[in-house]
Amino acid sequence: MNESFFRPKLFDAIRGYNRERFMADLMAGIIVGIVALPLAIAFGIASGVSPETGLVTAIIGGFIVSFLGGSSVQIGGPTGAFIVIVYGIIHKYGIDGLIIATFIAGVLLLVMGLLRLGTLIKFIPYPIVVGFTAGIALTIFSTQMNDLFGLGITDMPGDFISKWWTYFTHFSSVNFWALGMGLLSIGIIIYSPRLTHKIPGSLIAIVLMTVTAYLLRMQGIGAFETIGDRFTISAQLPKPVGVELNLETIRLLFPSAFTIALLGAIESLLSASVADGVISEKHNSNTELIAQGAANIVVPFFGGIPVTGAIARTMTNINNGGRTPIAGIVHAVVLLLILLFLGPLTAYIPMACLAGVLIMVSYNMSGWRSVINIGKGPRSDSLVMLVTFLLTVILDLTIAIEIGLLLAMLLFMKRVTESTRITVSKGKLDLTRAGEIAHHDEVLDIPEGVEVYEIEGPFFFGIANRFEETMATIGDRPRVRIIRMRRVPFMDSTGLHNLGNLIRMSRREGTDIVLSGVREQVREELTQAGIVELLGEKNVCADIQLALQQAHLITKK
Incomplete structure (x- = not known):
């Protein structure tokens, strides 16, 4: 039904x-x-x-x-x-x-x-x-x-x-x-x-x-x-009353x-x-x-x-x-x-x-059996349960549900942020180690002056800041940064905003950004946010091979 x-x-x-x-x-x-x-x-x-x-x-x-x-x-x-x-x-x-x-x-x-x-x-x-x-x-x-x-x-x-x-x-x-x-x-x-x-x-x-x-x-x-x-x-149904x-x-x-x-x-x-x-x-x-x-x-x-x-x-x-x-x-x-x-x-x-x-x-x-089982599980779940329990008993059920939901969402976002990986590759890119399906086992050469970043997980506000921190830690200014997004299921407004700022800042520093393996849904979000127009269609590539070819052309200019 x-x-x-x-x-x-x-x-x-x-x-x-x-x-x-x-x-x-x-x-x-x-x-x-x-x-x-x-x-x-x-x-x-x-x-x-x-x-x-x-x-x-x-x-x-x-x-x-x-x-x-x-x-x-x-x-x-x-x-x-x-x-x-x-x-x-x-x-x-x-x-x-x-x-x-x-x-x-x-x-x-x-x-x-x-x-x-x-x-x-x-x-x-x-x-x-x-x-x-x-x-x-x-x-x-x-x-x-x-x-x-x-x-x-x-x-x-x-x-x-x-x-x-x-x-x-x-x-x-x-x-x-x-x-x-x-x-x-x-x-x-x-x-x-x-x-x-x-x-x-x-x-x-x-x-x-x-x-x-x-x-x-x-x-x-x-x-x-x-x-x-x-x-x-009273052995009868009460008469209806008004609600003001x-x-x-x-x-x-x-x-x-x-x-x-x-x-x-x-x-x-x-x-x-x-x-x-x-x-x-x-x-x-x-x-x-x-x-x-x-x-x-x-x-x-x-x-x-x-x-x-x-x-x-x-x-x-x-x-x-x-x-x-x-x-x-x-x-x-x-x-x-x-x-x-x-x-x-x-x-x-x-x-x-x-x-x-x-x-x-x-x-x-x-x-109580469920309480014991959750207590044996992840600490974050135990914390949410304990806080909700104490607030319900000591304060108010309304407050308990509101705070419990807020705490659960914060801990969930923390978990997602921690499980999202950002990796950087220079010189060589081993596709087989990354678990990528290719026509044959291959290690791709990364041209001089090119860095490949890969984001594995949702690109939302928590990750957007971590991504910027990762690049700041590396400290160099390559000619091209390739951002692999094949494992990014969605982006939020903060991720889109930070990516737009990164593209503009990189251009001022003489670095071009190339996106690789963008999913259809994420591409629609990038198009609506004006990111694709900002980058240019040729810098949004279907896979890493095409992205490296585009990076090679940019470095030869």
Whole structure:
């Protein structure tokens, strides 16, 4: 399928759709809906909003992602990756700021898809993804200590260090009922796969702990906090609200919105790519971005939080037989029915149990094996990962991604610069040692007063300066300088500018420049920059033999 077209997978899935396929999607959708229930509630509360907001996000966002998406099996909804940034936006700008930031992020995702940038998102350096994912995991873990230990802290600081200092100063007020429920929930999640793989451990933990909490309260035993103690659950979809936009709020919230959009794009396309490998299918990345954009544009009008593709729920969908977007739509319908008919029951879920669920989510997110593997690799990759991780934890996810990308690009350019070779030949040029294909083994004679320079690699701003330094180091003024460019794949504006300056400076010093083996694409760049006209067509040669002949003619003048 051509990536340039917007074509939801649902349109292809309904062709030849039959009862057997529907039954498989129906079962998968029901199971995914049940799996998504505790996660949607937990992510909503951890993000600083109500549990029903998490459910509404999963319902509306999940429906739109499945209806319009470019993946057959993608399940959309709130995810752990957004907890940190959503909590930070609410802390700084309130719920209204979050609504506006999410809406702007949706517009950005829509534009990314329309501009066909889906494939480019996949080129975000892996160490950055691992770094901020591990940082988010640690931050999520740190936000759950209050509920896990039942500390009852109401005014929690936003930054990582202050948060842990507050915990240490309040550990004398640990609620052992809450701690016991939290640890028991973690144990159930860890060990339940030994009994069944069909029912997720998080759901088993929430059901058992909720029943336990209800029975204990009926007997007047135990003092622990439940969702109902902190939130009022409304068993209905919220009414749409307006979004007020002006230039000042856009300017203020654009960095946060950009982070939401970039994070959403990375996570959703990563999830779709993982799914492709399992179901042997190819998703349409641009269509997927448009769907994610539409979901994040619509969800804020209902007070929802950011939406993206969820890897765990997507894999649950695949493992239970889901193969078309119908399964994702069923999952959204199941969550809607739960909200409408079983919503009040969620009030009995202990907060410590949700803390246990999120601690396990943070552990699974951490990707500690990937962290170790990158740490064993090149130092530059380890540095990018470490800086991104520390900035995510200590400062801000927005800053972490921006600095991480900048650092990755600088280190990449440094690597390219170091791998690009500049060699100089005088007197003789051995073509066989250079690995050049010739009619026979030959060593070419370089005429007196001629030097041959060869650049192997891209001729961009970092190399342009090194090239000038190489010639300055040699210190002589030959009659002709031949620059071999057969291994130069591209030139940037700095390389073109420096080459033009070199030609003019060399002429003033009585030295002519001859180019050899210029590739077609590079020749077009040289022509557009006026370099070919400056040199003259006869001084831009197809190969080294012709270049040496031209140099010989120049030296005889």
